[in-house]
Amino acid sequence: MRARAALVALAMTIATDVHAQHVMIEAPIVWIPEGAFTLGADPIDLEYAIQLCQDEHELTLADGCTPERFQNELSSERPYLRRFGIDRTEVTRARYAECVEVGRCAPSHVSDDDPELGAPSVPVVGVDARDAARYCAFRGGRLPTESEWEKAARGTEGNRRFPWGRVYDGGLANHGRPVLRPDASDGWRGLAPVGVLQGRSPYGLADMAGNAWEWTSSRLRPIDVGTTARPTDRDLRLVLRGGSFLHPAVSMRVTSRSWMEETRHAADVGFRCAYDPP
Helix, strand or coil: CHHHHHHHHHHHHHHHHHHHHHHHCCCCEEEECCEECCCCECHHHHHHHHHHHHHHCCCCCHHHCCHHHHHHHECCCCCEECCEEEECCCCEHHHHHHHHHCCCCCCCCCCCCCCCCCCCCCECCCCCHHHHHHHHHHCCCECCCHHHHHHHHHCCCCCCCECCECCCCCCCCECEECCCEECHHHCCCCCCCCCCCCCCCCCCCCCCCECCEEEEEEECCHHHECCCECHHHHHCEEEEECCCCCCCHHHHCCCCEEEEECCCCCCCEECCCEECCC
16 A cells, blocks of 8 residues: 555656646747637627626626727627737746846836735736837837737637636636725735736636736727727827736626726736747
């Protein structure tokens, strides 16, 4: 019996080591194949979003869970994208600091001493879109377009509401709760180290739902004007994707969209980089 137990323990150790090696050798850049994919939500997904919004908001705020709120997600497009690369994880503070040290990027507006937002392994936040773009250029890349981001998050089949599938699972994303409050039920009150949660996209990308909103290079579309944006905003704001640790389940969906002026920064907005083939 002792010999058998020792063999079992050895096998478990080997399996653990193999898993650890697999995690360690995951390529930092994922290459998304050329092809078309379904962009945006259909009317059924919009109904799901409205119901999810109403379920998780207090009754006094449920009036904001209206079709108008989600109209900017509607799309029947199937854009064809050429092959591109994208970071497997959000850019960490440690990686971003390398750009700051050589004078190519401005420091984050979040202190290293912040116990919930300042660890080296969490996404860098508190940087505007210009510094995010400078960092990506420093690494030989660029910010992803909104279409590239969504394809990397949902794959090509178009039936995923979340990076991992159609059903929400609060244990797979570092999410918040209404109104703009953290929710430690996922294991993290603030930002989580990149890649620790298992809610991966079809291509193996981590944290495409939650942790930090992510800058894209895309400006607002005509459909956005008349919802919550003014016409002049189209020239001032860039689209954000992915939700954050301060936002509830409805923002974890792969079609969820927000936006912010490119010169602003926020404590829950970070980024990942995209790359053109060599």
